Structure formats: structure tokens, C-alpha cells
Amino acid sequence: MAEIDGPRLEAASGKADALVVLLHGYGANGEDLYDIAESWAPFLPDVAFASPHAPDACPMAPGGRQWFPLTMRDESERWRGVLSAGPDLDRFLDAELERCGVSPDRLVLVGFSQGTMMALHVGLRRKMAPALIVGYSGYLAGADHLGEITAKPKVLLVHGTADQVLPVESSRTAAAALTAAGLPVSLHISPGLGHGIDRMGLVLGLRAIAEALGVDLPG
Template sequence: MSVFDAPEHKCTVIWLHGLGDSGEGFAPVAAHLNLPAELGVKFLFPHAPVQAVTINGGMEMRAWYDIKSLDLDKRADAQGVQQSAQSISALIDEQIAAGIPADKIILAGFSQGGVIALHLAPRYHHKLAGVMALSTYMSEPERLTDEARHRDLNIFMAHGDFDNVVPLEAGKQAYTYLQNEGMNVSWQSYAMAHQVCDAELHAIRQWLLERLS
């Protein structure tokens, strides 16, 4: 796990990477966001486990879950999503045990990492400060109605207009599901592919300041 520490730890952002990446992939973002030191924001960038990914010919890489089909309703392996959600839940538990309250913890994720964030945060036993779901979609969204614990969760969603990995419509579908569940969810799209851009990072910085100040 990569860590961007704070002189005085008051808040935590846990940021989950996408398929084939690692915690190091998004680690430079922490310094780029340049959050005020007095907020005391510590960033954690955990690594997904290495496993075989079916759509990539069984090649082993870091993945939060297997992908067996590119069809949106079959893309996320539900069991793998659940297992990764449990491991990240344990990581959040560790932060709370260390003295960081749940309302000072942000769960963020890009692509596969966003799927885990959107699955876990509404079901987690404490309400978090918020969720960042970037260039992502949802696993089994229809289950959220019966399983969500926090229907007023604050969620920042962003997507690329030209995303050829996770189609824009997949992100919008997730946004609609979350809206229908009463979540406080915002939507942003940018003229980009499956990536993060400077304008998006500026919006993320503003959102983090609002949620953690």
C-alpha cells in the first residue's frame, strides 16, 4: 500500500485503483491536490490482489475482482466484489480504531476501484464523509434497495465523455440508481477518455475541502 502522510492525521482518503494498476498509480494525486496541511489528510492507496482476469486471457494482474464478460450486467464478478469490499471494510475499521471518525473518512475509487467504493460505502456500518466514484459503474445495483444503510450518502461521480473502457452510459446508469435511492450524488463529465484530467482534479479538490473542512 502506498501512503501519503499528514503531519497531524485528522482525516483519511482511501483511494482504490483500477484494473492492472497498483496503489502507486494514483499516489502522485495526493500531492497534486495540495490540500491545506491543517486539514491533516492522510491518503492510503491500497493494492488490489494479483489474480487471473478472464477477459485478458487469464493473465494475472492486480484486480479487485475478475471480469468474465464486457456486458455491463455481467462485468463484475459479484463474489470478487464482495471479497474486496470486505478487505477495504477492514481497512476502514483500522482507521476508525486509530481514532479517525467515520465522518472524516472518504472512500474513492477509479474504474474497478469505483465499483468497490460504490458497493461498500452505502452498506458500511458507519456513514462515511463521502465517496468519489470515478469512471466507474455498479455491481448488482438492484440489490442496493434492500441492502443500503445510508441513503443520504454524499457521492461525487465523474466520467469521461469518450471513455472506451467503461462507457459513459454505464456511469450515468449508476448515477440514476443512486439518485433513485435518495443519495446525495453529483455528476460531472469531462472531454477525456478512461482517465483523470486536471479539471476533474480541481473539482475533486473543492469537493474534498467541503467534505473534510
């Protein structure tokens, strides 16, 4: 069993009633998305955040981490990867929910790139559906395996049209497959955005989280 840990941000109110877990991309680490937690936290005072480091060192990025090896040459490696890495992440989520005293239906998964692959794979197979999955610049591994999912949370996918790492079509295809499987899916396409997250993506993510958790945002 791989050890997963990383930076956390406790609920500002002192007692969390929801948990947002941010899953970074290939070659990054938990610090990469921690700024997002800090930017969202003032609007979500009863929400705890965790931004774990993936368990394995990334040979292509010194100091970086990976959820699973990724060469981009073998289409099946993404499915094999999420299958291999999924159980350890699932155990981390259970432990973090218990640590925070948060119900599993008050969990939000936010992923970027490879982290989106992990969020979709694990989130759709939880015993209790998360409140929301937000996937930036991602990909749905194993779209032909959606018949086995056990949870149908709300999903927001955000992708840039100029993404040269994972083309925007990957989120369009994912949205279509998830919708066909009965999930409530929203898709936002960001014109001209490369492989990253822009301000509009952050705003849309915050709004979706607040709606899913029943939090009123100012204005």
C-alpha cells in the same frame, strides 16, 4: 482473509482528522493513484491518505493487481466480484481509520474504474456513512440491490464521453439509481475524455473533498 496494504501519506500537520483512501483500477496498483494524494495533500494538511494495492495479482497485467477477476463478458461478474472483495476492503478501512485515529464519518473513498465499483459497494454498506465517495470512470455494480444499503454519503461521479472501457452511460445510470435511492449525487461529464482522470476531474474531486470535510481552500 486477503491482505491489503500499500503506500500511505501521513497528514502534513502531524495529526490526521480525516482519511482519504484511493482505490485503483483493474491491472494497476496503489502507486497508480498515489500521485493524486501528493497533489491534493498540500490543500488538505490534516488529511491522511492511503492508496492500497488490491489483494490479487492480475493475470492480464504483469505486476498489476485486481480487486476481483474481470472479463467484461459476464454482466453478473461485477456484482459477484464486489461481494467477494468487499469484506476484505471493509476490514482494511476499519484498520486504517483506527491506525490514524480518525472517526469513520471522516472517511473519503476515491475510486477509479474497478476501484469506483469497490468504493460504491463498500461505502454504501458501512455502519457509519463516509463523508464522501468520489468515483472516476466507474460503474455501479448491483444497482438493483440498493435497497440493502446502510449508508447514504455524498457522491461525486466523473466520467469522460470518450471512455471506451466503461462508457459514460455507466455513470449516468449510476447517478440516476443512487439519486433514486436517496443519495446526494453530483455528476460531471468530461467532453472528449477517455478512460482516465483529467485536471478538471482532479479539481472537482479536491473541491468536493474539501467541502465534505469542512476545509477552506485558498482562493
